[in-house]
Amino acid sequence: MDLKNARERLAKIQAKHAAYDHALEIISYDGMTTAPKGTAQNRARALSVLTEDIYKMSTSKNTEKLLEALDARKDELTEAEKRQVFLLLKSFRDMKKIPMDEYVAYQVLLVEADDVWHKAKETSDFALFEPYLEKIFETNKRFAGYLDPSKKPYDYWLNEFEEGLNMKICDKFFGRLKERLVPLIEKAVKKPQVDDSVLKGNFSDAKQEELAEYLMKLIGLDTDHVGLGTTEHPFTTTIGSHHDVRITTNYKKDDFSSSMFSVIHEGGHALYETGANDEFAYTVLDGGVSMGIHESQSRFYENILGRSRGFCDYIFPELCRIFPSVKKYTADDFYKAVNKVQPSLIRTEADEVTYCLHVMIRYELEKRVMAGELKVHDLPGEWNRLYKEYLGVGVPDDRRGVLQDSHWSGGMIGYFPSYALGSAYGAQFLKKMKETVDVDGDIAKGDFSKVNEWNRQNIWQYASLYTPAQLLKRVLGKDFDPDCYLDYLEEKAKSVYGV
Amino acid sequence: MDLKNARERLAKIQAKHAAYDHALEIISYDGMTTAPKGTAQNRARALSVLTEDIYKMSTSKNTEKLLEALDARKDELTEAEKRQVFLLLKSFRDMKKIPMDEYVAYQVLLVEADDVWHKAKETSDFALFEPYLEKIFETNKRFAGYLDPSKKPYDYWLNEFEEGLNMKICDKFFGRLKERLVPLIEKAVKKPQVDDSVLKGNFSDAKQEELAEYLMKLIGLDTDHVGLGTTEHPFTTTIGSHHDVRITTNYKKDDFSSSMFSVIHEGGHALYETGANDEFAYTVLDGGVSMGIHESQSRFYENILGRSRGFCDYIFPELCRIFPSVKKYTADDFYKAVNKVQPSLIRTEADEVTYCLHVMIRYELEKRVMAGELKVHDLPGEWNRLYKEYLGVGVPDDRRGVLQDSHWSGGMIGYFPSYALGSAYGAQFLKKMKETVDVDGDIAKGDFSKVNEWNRQNIWQYASLYTPAQLLKRVLGKDFDPDCYLDYLEEKAKSVYGV
Numbered sequence: 002m003d004l005k006n007a008r009e010r011l012a013k014i015q016a017k018h019a020a021y022d023h024a025l026e027i028i029s030y031d032g033m034t035t036a037p038k039g040t041a042q043n044r045a046r047a048l049s050v051l052t053e054d055i056y057k058m059s060t061s062k063n064t065e066k067l068l069e070a071l072d073a074r075k076d077e078l079t080e081a082e083k084r085q086v087f088l089l090l091k092s093f094r095d096m097k098k099i100p101m102d103e104y105v106a107y108q109v110l111l112v113e114a115d116d117v118w119h120k121a122k123e124t125s126d127f128a129l130f131e132p133y134l135e136k137i138f139e140t141n142k143r144f145a146g147y148l149d150p151s152k153k154p155y156d157y158w159l160n161e162f163e164e165g166l167n168m169k170i171c172d173k174f175f176g177r178l179k180e181r182l183v184p185l186i187e188k189a190v191k192k193p194q195v196d197d198s199v200l201k202g203n204f205s206d207a208k209q210e211e212l213a214e215y216l217m218k219l220i221g222l223d224t225d226h227v228g229l230g231t232t233e234h235p236f237t238t239t240i241g242s243h244h245d246v247r248i249t250t251n252y253k254k255d256d257f258s259s260s261m262f263s264v265i266h267e268g269g270h271a272l273y274e275t276g277a278n279d280e281f282a283y284t285v286l287d288g289g290v291s292m293g294i295h296e297s298q299s300r301f302y303e304n305i306l307g308r309s310r311g312f313c314d315y316i317f318p319e320l321c322r323i324f325p326s327v328k329k330y331t332a333d334d335f336y337k338a339v340n341k342v343q344p345s346l347i348r349t350e351a352d353e354v355t356y357c358l359h360v361m362i363r364y365e366l367e368k369r370v371m372a373g374e375l376k377v378h379d380l381p382g383e384w385n386r387l388y389k390e391y392l393g394v395g396v397p398d399d400r401r402g403v404l405q406d407s408h409w410s411g412g413m414i415g416y417f418p419s420y421a422l423g424s425a426y427g428a429q430f431l432k433k434m435k436e437t438v439d440v441d442g443d444i445a446k447g448d449f450s451k452v453n454e455w456n457r458q459n460i461w462q463y464a465s466l467y468t469p470a471q472l473l474k475r476v477l478g479k480d481f482d483p484d485c486y487l488d489y490l491e492e493k494a495k496s497v498y499g500v
Numbered sequence: 501m502d503l504k505n506a507r508e509r510l511a512k513i514q515a516k517h518a519a520y521d522h523a524l525e526i527i528s529y530d531g532m533t534t535a536p537k538g539t540a541q542n543r544a545r546a547l548s549v550l551t552e553d554i555y556k557m558s559t560s561k562n563t564e565k566l567l568e569a570l571d572a573r574k575d576e577l578t579e580a581e582k583r584q585v586f587l588l589l590k591s592f593r594d595m596k597k598i599p600m601d602e603y604v605a606y607q608v609l610l611v612e613a614d615d616v617w618h619k620a621k622e623t624s625d626f627a628l629f630e631p632y633l634e635k636i637f638e639t640n641k642r643f644a645g646y647l648d649p650s651k652k653p654y655d656y657w658l659n660e661f662e663e664g665l666n667m668k669i670c671d672k673f674f675g676r677l678k679e680r681l682v683p684l685i686e687k688a689v690k691k692p693q694v695d696d697s698v699l700k701g702n703f704s705d706a707k708q709e710e711l712a713e714y715l716m717k718l719i720g721l722d723t724d725h726v727g728l729g730t731t732e733h734p735f736t737t738t739i740g741s742h743h744d745v746r747i748t749t750n751y752k753k754d755d756f757s758s759s760m761f762s763v764i765h766e767g768g769h770a771l772y773e774t775g776a777n778d779e780f781a782y783t784v785l786d787g788g789v790s791m792g793i794h795e796s797q798s799r800f801y802e803n804i805l806g807r808s809r810g811f812c813d814y815i816f817p818e819l820c821r822i823f824p825s826v827k828k829y830t831a832d833d834f835y836k837a838v839n840k841v842q843p844s845l846i847r848t849e850a851d852e853v854t855y856c857l858h859v860m861i862r863y864e865l866e867k868r869v870m871a872g873e874l875k876v877h878d879l880p881g882e883w884n885r886l887y888k889e890y891l892g893v894g895v896p897d898d899r900r901g902v903l904q905d906s907h908w909s910g911g912m913i914g915y916f917p918s919y920a921l922g923s924a925y926g927a928q929f930l931k932k933m934k935e936t937v938d939v940d941g942d943i944a945k946g947d948f949s950k951v952n953e954w955n956r957q958n959i960w961q962y963a964s965l966y967t968p969a970q971l972l973k974r975v976l977g978k979d980f981d982p983d984c985y986l987d988y989l990e991e992k993a994k995s996v997y998g999v
Contacts, residue, residue: 039724225538
């Protein structure tokens, strides 16, 4: 093997995959933002052809031979190339374990499921979505069996979203959170409740969009490379490379904070994506390494920065300018409102303290369905029961219950724990960051430059070069510790409720 | 050859091309509507990979053998299959005549050129766009040489947009138009000028969008399959199959008629596309047969129906509802305003009578650049000179001059004559349609159903099954006659100016 030539081929294979991913991503993004309602079948046709070709590319004998030859000479490769070879070999070998027709059928299923989920959510009709969700769970179980029969299916998928994660670790992590969160919430809700009427009113989409665009610039997004769209459920997606990232939001007419914090959250994802080393563009290293690290960034910007005292003070005059009804209130009203601890229905709008309970409910349910202990048909009932048990709230309809999130329709079973894990990583990053950056002082001045630079240097630039565990070790110099997050949450509750 | 098997392969090849076209079309549509500004290079990367793969698919020996085998047994094929084999063989053989790297480079050039054209138009800076336009003209000439060296390059491209068209036919056609249009315009402009202030004011994008959506439904578009976007230059594009069509418009703050008639124009294109026989979806027969026939539909809806007395009367109350400033006027004021004969700067906003002069200017310029008689560098000067000569108007800047249309940045040299030709086809279709449909009566009631059904039966359903000439012969039972269009225009001018 001629190493120079092999390296060129390695780059070309990745560039080719990036182009096909670009096509899939933009077809899917268009479907969720812009496409006319009746076009899902049409998209499914295109996706099935392209997915089949990607499957063939990924399982080609020539490519495998090349990767194996490079793997055999990995000592001569750069750190980045070594990781590329490792990740490509893993993903291509995984691909081969799934029969092509099943792989393609699953991609088509997801397009249709997304379409049906939208309709089901609109009309709060779980029965409409149920057969699709059943197929999705069933397929994820089956694929896990193909991919690693030695693991329990749910463990397989947890590890896919966060390398190293499994149910044992999750149980321990969530157990610890519960130990300290439940009493904290009990204390907070006994206190006189915060008045959050500063957030409520009648806010036009246009005004909320103005705020969204302001926030994107404020937190340091390069809007030449990051676009904003509107969807039922906010998300971030990268189109082909980190040079084109799209975030979406959803405007609630009666509460501007919903979109506001969605934008900052998705903005955090977009900062991580766009902050990758430019040399990683069009390679498999482009894009965040895991959903846990991703959520550590999104929830860092949304909560640790976005719901901080300094940020609330800084943003308040701008809010008054855009939404005149806010003028009746003070910055302190706003700070307390966005940090009001209140068990509620919707995960994406939950306060920081109760947030992880929403995640735990989803984790419990996924775990039981994946283990065959719970039927998809019984998910709404169990969802409602757990919301009563964990959060003490009654779920009025499936739209605000089991149908609220888009993850399951997108096949992302095993994703949810990343939100809690990422939030906890973020608190530990903050502690480390504060050793060298005046985070509170800078954010109170609306200055994100040093915070962003710290994240870029320590996290963003590496994209997928290191595993989550390696990255945490590099950044923190020590192991992950969830109590750091719990300390942070207790301090936050104290600042609002004095508990 | 097993015919059954070969037919299946024929269908599969076309489905595959449809999927790749879907990807290219949506990448490009996203680029023009939604994508962040700085992402053109990123799109170019993806397009160059996908285009290269399309090139390889199109020039594969196996596919050629299959098509030749089917061609040899064409008597056993259906009419549709026969035409599919013919069109595929033609396009694949054409593809082979262009070296792959040049073909891919041209697709990348077009992405970049579109990006630069937008910037150049914004700042009225032709010099910025000039090198790209030069390369586009140069490449189109070079490709024409590869594709059919026996033809003059411009004749080659005219025929690509309208099978059978060449400079000789165009010269004769435009000559005849000039003979009757120039005196007609002279007569009209001598009359007391029409007051078109009913169209002017301050109209929000949201209100204009409301009108656009109303119009789309009114003319019979199925908005589950036809979407509306906003772009610098309005256009229509089909994504993968006729089940997903997008039209775009552009809102002028001070004149609602600009977007209004763009929407009806692009709506006509979309009716043609979506009206195709469903069996043609995912085959090469899907989509309109030529730009002439396409423009016959778009300009039929925009002008023959949209600027008719009956339609103006019907739509007027709705306009008053959406735009209160219109209430001061009468439906007759509106009818005259949208039919005001006035030599002007912008083709897409020109009245019906002067419209073809805009087309002739572009035709003249393209012809001369393609023949090497005019340099791209000298286009702005010549553009301005011809606008003075043909239309008597001074061009204040290139934004409203040579940079106004998006066709050249899209590589569509030879397209413009289709607008005039299509307008003329449309007048002849109208005459024929009136033999069986009460067009004026129906449209005055806002009832498009019978008109649409006539177009569907006679034109839309066939998509690309027949050549333009065959289709005209089938529909009209006689040859094309431009004087029918000139009669129509004289009648229109008479109804407004009494000349």
